[in-house]
Amino acid sequence: MISFEKVYKRYPNGHEALSGISFALERGEMAFLTGPSGAGKSTLLKLIALIERPTRGSVIVNSRNTARVSRRRIPGFRRRIGVVFQDHKLLHDRSVFDNVALPLVIAGFGPRETGRRVRAALDQVGLRGREQDAPITLSTGEQQRVGIARAVASRPDVVIADEPTGNLDPELSREIMRLLRRFNEVGVTLLIATHDLQLVEEFGHRRISLAAGQIAGDGLAPDAPPGYRSTFPDRRGSPP
Amino acid sequence: MGAALRYFRLHRQNLSGAIGRLLRHPLGSLLTVLVIAVALALPAGLRVLVNNVGALSGTWEGAADFTVYLADAVSEERARALANDIGARDEVAEVAFISRADALEEFRTQSGFGAALDALDENPLPHALVVRPELSTVGEMQALAESLAALEETALVQLDTEWVERLRAMLVLIERAVDIVSALVALGVVLVIGNTIRLEINNRSTEIEVMKLVGGSDGFIRRPFLYLGFCYGLAGALVAALLIAASLGLLAAPVGALAELYASAWSLTGLGLRDTAILIGGGAALGWAGAWLAAARHLRAIEPT
Ligand SMILES: Nc1ncnc2c1ncn2[C@@H]1O[C@H](COP(=O)(O)OP(=O)(O)O)[C@@H](O)[C@H]1O
Ligand SMILES: [Mg+2]
Numbered sequence: 001m002i003s004f005e006k007v008y009k010r011y012p013n014g015h016e017a018l019s020g021i022s023f024a025l026e027r028g029e030m031a032f033l034t035g036p037s038g039a040g041k042s043t044l045l046k047l048i049a050l051i052e053r054p055t056r057g058s059v060i061v062n063s064r065n066t067a068r069v070s071r072r073r074i075p076g077f078r079r080r081i082g083v084v085f086q087d088h089k090l091l092h093d094r095s096v097f098d099n100v101a102l103p104l105v106i107a108g109f110g111p112r113e114t115g116r117r118v119r120a121a122l123d124q125v126g127l128r129g130r131e132q133d134a135p136i137t138l139s140t141g142e143q144q145r146v147g148i149a150r151a152v153a154s155r156p157d158v159v160i161a162d163e164p165t166g167n168l169d170p171e172l173s174r175e176i177m178r179l180l181r182r183f184n185e186v187g188v189t190l191l192i193a194t195h196d197l198q199l200v201e202e203f204g205h206r207r208i209s210l211a212a213g214q215i216a217g218d219g220l221a222p223d224a225p226p227g228y229r230s231t232f233p234d235r236r237g238s239p240p
Numbered sequence: 241m242g243a244a245l246r247y248f249r250l251h252r253q254n255l256s257g258a259i260g261r262l263l264r265h266p267l268g269s270l271l272t273v274l275v276i277a278v279a280l281a282l283p284a285g286l287r288v289l290v291n292n293v294g295a296l297s298g299t300w301e302g303a304a305d306f307t308v309y310l311a312d313a314v315s316e317e318r319a320r321a322l323a324n325d326i327g328a329r330d331e332v333a334e335v336a337f338i339s340r341a342d343a344l345e346e347f348r349t350q351s352g353f354g355a356a357l358d359a360l361d362e363n364p365l366p367h368a369l370v371v372r373p374e375l376s377t378v379g380e381m382q383a384l385a386e387s388l389a390a391l392e393e394t395a396l397v398q399l400d401t402e403w404v405e406r407l408r409a410m411l412v413l414i415e416r417a418v419d420i421v422s423a424l425v426a427l428g429v430v431l432v433i434g435n436t437i438r439l440e441i442n443n444r445s446t447e448i449e450v451m452k453l454v455g456g457s458d459g460f461i462r463r464p465f466l467y468l469g470f471c472y473g474l475a476g477a478l479v480a481a482l483l484i485a486a487s488l489g490l491l492a493a494p495v496g497a498l499a500e501l502y503a504s505a506w507s508l509t510g511l512g513l514r515d516t517a518i519l520i521g522g523g524a525a526l527g528w529a530g531a532w533l534a535a536a537r538h539l540r541a542i543e544p545t
Contacts, residue, residue, distance in 0.1 A: 049453070051544050072458075079455030089450050103454040108246055150454070 001027040001158060001189040002048060007057035009043050009213075017043040019213040021057070025191060027157070030184040032200045033193040035210035041193035044210070045160045048191070049083055050074050062157055079107055082151030082188075084161035084180075088143045090135040096122070096146050097131035103154045121149040125179055141172040145179065152183055159183060161192045165199065173199055181205075250463070258467035261440075262475070269472075272436050276429055276476025276523070281483045283422035284519050288484060288511055290415055293407075295509060308369040308388050309396040316340075319367040322393055326371060331384055336370040343368060366395060426526055429476070433469050433530030440468060441538045448542045462535045466528055473527020477520045484511055 002025040009018040017040045025031055033041050046052040047059045050066055059066045062080055069077045090099050100121055104114040122128050125145040135143055144164060151159055161180060165173035177192075177199060184190040194200060200207055209217040262269040308326075310319055320337055327335040338346075343365040348354045373384055381399065389397045441448065451461050488510050495508050511519065 049544075051453075075452070075455045075457040075460075077455075078453065083453055089446075089453065091447050091450060093447075102451065102456075106451070106454060106456045106460055110246065110249075 001025050001029070001062065002191065003058075003060045004044075004047075005058045005060070007047065007059055008055045009040075009047065009052065010055045017213050018047075018054075021210075021213075021215060023208055023215060023218055025189060027189055028184070028187050029206065030181065030190040031192070031206040031208055032203070033191060033208050033210065034195060034197060034200055035216070037195060038212075039210040040213040041195075041210055042162050043213075045083075045162050045191070045193055048158070048160055049081055050077060075106075079103065079154060080156050080158065082154070082156040082159040084144075084147050084151045084159065084164045086163035086166040088135075088147040090143060090146055090150075092134070092136055094135075095131065096127065096133050096135060096138070099135060099146055100149045100153050103150060107154050109154075117153055117155075118149075121153040122146075124152070124182070125149045140167055141176065144168065144176055148176070148179060152188070156188070158189045158191075161190075163194055164192065165194060165196060170199075174202070177203055251467075254463050254467040255471075257464055258471045261464075261468060262471055269475075272432070272472060273475045273479055275432055276472060276527075277479035277483060279425050279428055279432070280477055280480035280519060280523055283418055283425050284480055284511060284515070285484055285487065286414075286418045286421060287515060288488070288509075290411060290418060291512070291515075292508055294411055306371040306373065306385060306388060307398045308371060308391075308394055309398070310367045310369070310393050311395045312366055314367060314393045316367060318393065319369070322391070323369050326369065326388070331374050331380065333372045333374040335372070338368045338370060340365045340367050426522070429473065429523070429526045430530040430533065433472050433527045434534040436472060437465050437469050437531040437534035438538055441465060441534060441542070445542050448539065449544045452542070453544045458539065462532075462539055465535045465539075466531045469527040469529075469531020469534075470524050471527065473530070474520065474524040476527070477523025480523065481511065481516055481519055 004021045004023050007018055007021040008016065010016045021040075021044065033044060035041055043052065047054055047066070048061055050069060053066065061077075064077065066077075091102070094102075097118055100118045101114050104117055109117065118131070119128065122131065125148050127142060127145055127149065130138070130142075135146060138146065144167075148161075148164070151161075159180070164180065165176050168176060173196060180190060180192060181203065206219065207217070208215060262273075310322070314322075316339055319339070323335045323337040326332055340363050344357065344363050347365065348357055371384075371388065373381060385397050385399045388394060448461055488508050491508055499507060510516075
């Protein structure tokens, strides 16, 4: 579903954020992307959503090599990827409903289908009945759930999340992670960047750890609880 | 769900969205609309002025008479018969015969040269016919004048429309000037709306970024701004049309009084259907164009980071 092959990313200021990244995420797989601040997690996710392009190497998403996606085709490419941000990126002059509906309107769904899907998505994140509220009236955790509802509303094949729990307390973080995992359980390929190692170990999925732009480890968290064993075990030796 | 239906729904949403946006900041929107309206009212008002002066010159032109001075040798009987002949023509409304004696009498009383005329042995004035044509165009007038001049009894035909011709030439020049002013104003309106849309794009950069992130195409993101520009142009043109109508309303009374003094039926005419359509359609198109330029230049620069 997602595959990186010897990917390098050098920003215009000369800083090399990624140096020779290779990994693959199968369809329906879930993985955490960990590493200290500045390790290159956000950069890696941006390459998946074509917010940035690699300097070298190939990034393949949904069987499409991102290098061959022209500027004009980026919107269509992005419609098949759901993105969750640490700061939610909600539009504050629109209702919860309109925020979640945005990708559906863009994809050209009619009002009835849009309404149906928005309500379904809000239901899934536990915000049924909050459609007409302004995002500003919601708590941070609830705002993040609106962000998740928006990311999954058009039922994308891939969802990437960049520090989705960065602003939340441990209990809320756990809730958000459980919510995301539920989408994985129905088949969505999921890659979550986080520096919350405790949470990662608790969930015990595959973990790709970055350090200074390189892969420092790729495999299951050390004490993954049974039942969360990835079908795609260790590719890179043991985790750190 | 037909693609056409979807398309129309999107456009309807964009239109109502643009109107909503204008109404959300009524003062700022009103100011922009007024700037556009005043700018558009300038060339449109000049056009009205030119049209009215043109119409006025037309009525004068139609009223212009010929004076046909007959040769000295023509007798009074012959002259009267000629007056009847000419008066019977289709293209002539009426003919007045002025005998040399009447002409002298009139000249004597009006000119103040009575004593000098008395010193002359004989009346130096010829018989004359004042011909009022039934025609309107300059070409027809010219043709009539030529046919009158061709008569063997005619000594001289005086057609006093030269000043009308001069006025027409001047009007052509002024019309050209109005065209130039219109072009400049059009450019100004495009720039004003372009700048307004540029500010709007900057204010909404977060929204644009999010739309790009969830897969909004350039066209999808651009469309609300095009509609906004369209609405600015349309509203500006409508207000301009109102400004002109109001100005004409203010002028109607004094113009009526003036026309009455001249016993003329002439009255001010407004923009007219065609020019109003051009004003409103042009205003909307200029708004669209200004927004398009701004969108082409500035939307691309906003990318998610
Ligand atoms: N747009 C950019 N221009 C230059 N350097 C950047 C840019 N974005 C990120 N970086 C640098 O690249 C490195 C990796 O950043 P990032 O991918 O955001 O790491 P993480 O998300 O793991 O904290 C950091 O050193 C950061 O300063
Ligand atoms: Mg980051």
